[in-house]
Every structure is written in C-alpha cells, then in structure tokens.
Amino acid sequence: MAASDDDSNVLLVDIARGSRDAFDRFYELHAGLAFGVVLRVVRDRALAEDILQDVFVKVWRSAGQFDRNRSAATTWLVTIARNAAIDNVRRSQRRVMTTQINEWNGGNDKSSEDEMMITDDKRVLAICLDELEGKQRWAVGKAYLEGFTYQELAVAMDAPLNTVRSWLRRSLHRLRLCLEERQL
Missing domain, CATH: 1.10.10.10 (Winged helix-like DNA-binding domain superfamily/Winged helix DNA-binding domain)
Structure with a gap:
C-alpha cells in the first residue's frame, strides 16, 4: 500500500520525535524503494541488504534533519540510500587500491x-x-x-x-x- 508524500513527511516528523510505530510504517512503505536504489549501485543482494539496514539506521537518527520544504520524504530517503551505496563502493575501491599499493611496496x-x-x-x-x-x-x-x-x-x-x-x-x-x- 503506497503512501502519499504528505503521509511520509508526517511519518518522518513522528520518527524524529521517537515514534517506533512511525518508523516501522515508514520502513514498511519505503524499504523496497531504498533496497532497489542500493541494489542498482552495489549489484550484490546480500551487500544491498546490509546497506539497507544502515540506511534505515540513518533515517532513525537523522529524521529530525528532514526538511519537507527542501524535498519530499521519498527523495530524502533515496538520497540517503544512494549515498550509502556509493560510499560502500568507494570504500571497496579504496581497499583494492590500498592493497595494490601495499603489494607494490612489499x-x-x-x-x-x-x-x-x-x-x-x-x-x-x-x-x-x-x-x-x-x-x-x-x-x-x-x-x-x-x-x-x-x-x-x-x-x-x-x-x-x-x-x-x-x-x-x-x-x-x-x-x-x-x-x-x-x-x-
């Protein structure tokens, strides 16, 4: 069941106030969307599931920073999901580069x-x-x-x-x- 942007915006306000029910509802409504965004970037289902968990931890912690005048709740969530996935890919690339440099040195x-x-x-x-x-x-x-x-x-x-x-x-x-x- 889809929620309107207004409903999702209200859920984020409630999450910022510490509502576990609002968080559960927000997750239920948007986990599929966030998972799809992450999976497109990392292309590994198990890794995407791990990153999705981190995304929703960030939603829980950062809901108070959400500004409905700047973006819709889904846009905000997609941005968090995409950035988390890209950061994960960059960290992996850095590890590979560091390993190669270490191999050059040793x-x-x-x-x-x-x-x-x-x-x-x-x-x-x-x-x-x-x-x-x-x-x-x-x-x-x-x-x-x-x-x-x-x-x-x-x-x-x-x-x-x-x-x-x-x-x-x-x-x-x-x-x-x-x-x-x-x-x-």
Whole structure:
C-alpha cells in the first residue's frame, strides 16, 4: 500500500520525535524503494541488504534533519540510500587500491625484473601525482589512500562539497591521462 508524500513527511516528523510505530510504517512503505536504489549501485543482494539496514539506521537518527520544504520524504530517503551505496563502493575501491599499493611496496616473492617494473610504475605514478596542483594532489591522496569521504575533505579543505567533488573528478581525469601517456 503506497503512501502519499504528505503521509511520509508526517511519518518522518513522528520518527524524529521517537515514534517506533512511525518508523516501522515508514520502513514498511519505503524499504523496497531504498533496497532497489542500493541494489542498482552495489549489484550484490546480500551487500544491498546490509546497506539497507544502515540506511534505515540513518533515517532513525537523522529524521529530525528532514526538511519537507527542501524535498519530499521519498527523495530524502533515496538520497540517503544512494549515498550509502556509493560510499560502500568507494570504500571497496579504496581497499583494492590500498592493497595494490601495499603489494607494490612489499611482497618478497618478486623477481628482480618485477621489482624494477614496480619501481618504475611507482616513479611514473609519483611523477603524475606531482603534476597535480597542491590541493588536488592532497585531496586525491586523502580520498583514495586514506579513505576520506567527500564531506570530510570539504570540511578539511574548508571548501564547498561540490567543489571538492569537481577537484577530485578533474584530478583523476588528469592523472589517468598522464598515466596513459606513460603507459602505466
């Protein structure tokens, strides 16, 4: 049974006041929608179920921040679900990148030829990173090696969130072009 946006907005107000019944009803009405959003991003049913739980924990904790003048309840929920799924994907990508970098830095079973190639790859990567401007280079390192979120970077850099996103997107594009030129 579908609820109107007005009904969902009222449920969020009640959730903000601590109503467990309102939360249960909101979940019943919108879990399918949120699950679908998450599943489209992560493409793994079990992982999507875990993320869905986190999404609704955030709904419970953040319902007081919902502003019906800015968006409908379903839009707010979809945004939370999408961001949670994307954050999960980014964390996974960071783990893969960190593992690869750690493999470059370690591993005793590599031949001397492998070691030379890895050293050369690291040198090329360092050259390409050095071609980025200071703030952008710092942001790329923090985001992809240390796991900072866009929001954390925006706060640390005292810059608007969308500006940080643009910096990272352009920086990664320039980094990719540089690495392709050097065939890394």
